[in-house]
């Protein structure tokens with residue numbers, strides 16, 4: 001008997017121009033456009049297997065080994081329903097196709113990094129879900145079309161359907177049909193963009209993005225200024241910077257937009273604080289690192305950005321990552337040795353030395369564990385369809401024991 005099954009993996013993305021606010025909470029339509037860098041799946045990814053089978057009783061989902069309820073009318077149910085509808089359209093057009101759109105599905109997914117800890121697991125998770133169902137249903141792979149569906153799982157997920165540098169165009173239509181992701185440039189255009197993730201906390205966070213951003217929409221006057229007068233120009237300018245591989249402009253806009261996102265969070269009633277003392281100390285280090293470069297006649301060498309949590313993501317050209325790791329480790333000693341996937345330390349250990357002229361008084365050193373982990377990664381590709389040997393479901397259609 002034919003087994004209808006497919007496995008796909010999808011990347012995390014971290015925004016440089018932040019999505020924060022919905023004009024339609026059911027369809028997940030944003031109040032502003034946003035833009036992100038897709039990170040390399042070789043390091044951070046969600047992997048999802050989907051199987052359709054007439055013997056299954058109902059749609060079921062397992063996340064990191066535990067079954068999760070698929071709530072009627074919820075985000076997961078909506079994505080599955082929309083993907084089945086796309087398959088049904090194909091079957092209606094071509095009667096020779098097997099009618100699998102009516103079969104219940106079993107979906108099994110794993111993240112190779114902490115879930116719901118501000119590392120954008122919902123983005124890679126819903127992108128992997130949509131990518132695996134698209135492979136199962138053999139849908140034509142128009143990533144923008146699929147991004148319309150991933151968007152309804154989690155807004156930021158629509159950007160994980162592409163690799164490289166990705167814009168989510170907010171659109172205007174009430175039905176959301178023009179609110180989708182497009183690729184600004186593939187990773188090959190600017191492969192030198194690397195990212196250092198400073199994991200400040202991998203606990204579940206206090207105020208979720210979903211509830212936090214709605215409170216901002218309801219109460220912040222600053223948000224109105226941001227969406228009308230700031231974001232449109234920044235979207236244009238950062239796209240131009242990416243196309244010109246202008247790191248100085250890219251870094252300046254990225255840091256400004258992170259700052260403004262956290263300002264609108266603070267302008268919310270009651271106020272929302274996502275950054276903590278560790279986050280602020282990392283900002284001080286990057287600001288000083290850039291100041292020294294500029295004082296020596298250079299340009300910006302690194303950009304920090306923070307999502308709805310205290311973890312820092314530092315974007316920089318690859319050649320600067322070694323100096324940045326040295327700096328972070330000096331102020332935030334690590335329990336474990338730095339994993340050096342790109343060999344920037346050439347087998348030698350991290351010494352924790354700072355660049356000449358650096359004012360060490362800009363931050364105080366923290367104890368071991370304040371930054372729990374450092375992940376060095378880079379701009380990456382879009383979702384990948386994987387072979388049957390990567391399946392997370394066993395022959396019986398239940399999760400394999402791992």
Ligand SMILES: Nc1ncnc2c1ncn2[C@@H]1O[C@H](COP(=O)(O)OP(=O)(O)OP(=O)(O)O)[C@@H](O)[C@H]1O
Pocket residue numbers: 046047063109110111114115116117118119120121122123124125126128129156208209307308
């Ligand atoms: N692999 C996955 N497959 C399906 N859904 C997932 C997957 N990973 C995460 N999710 C969904 O995303 C939720 C976590 O999203 P949440 O926004 O709370 O955290 P986050 O994405 O890690 O942080 P943030 O979006 O603020 O960076 C999970 O509870 C689950 O519903």
Ligand SMILES: C[C@@](O)(CCOP(=O)(O)OP(=O)(O)O)CC(=O)O
Pocket residue numbers: 014015017018019020028034122153154155156157209210211306307308
């Ligand atoms: C700060 C952000 O990371 C917010 C992400 O919000 P989500 O996409 O997690 O929110 P929902 O659409 O409600 O699921 C900024 C960004 O990724 O653009």
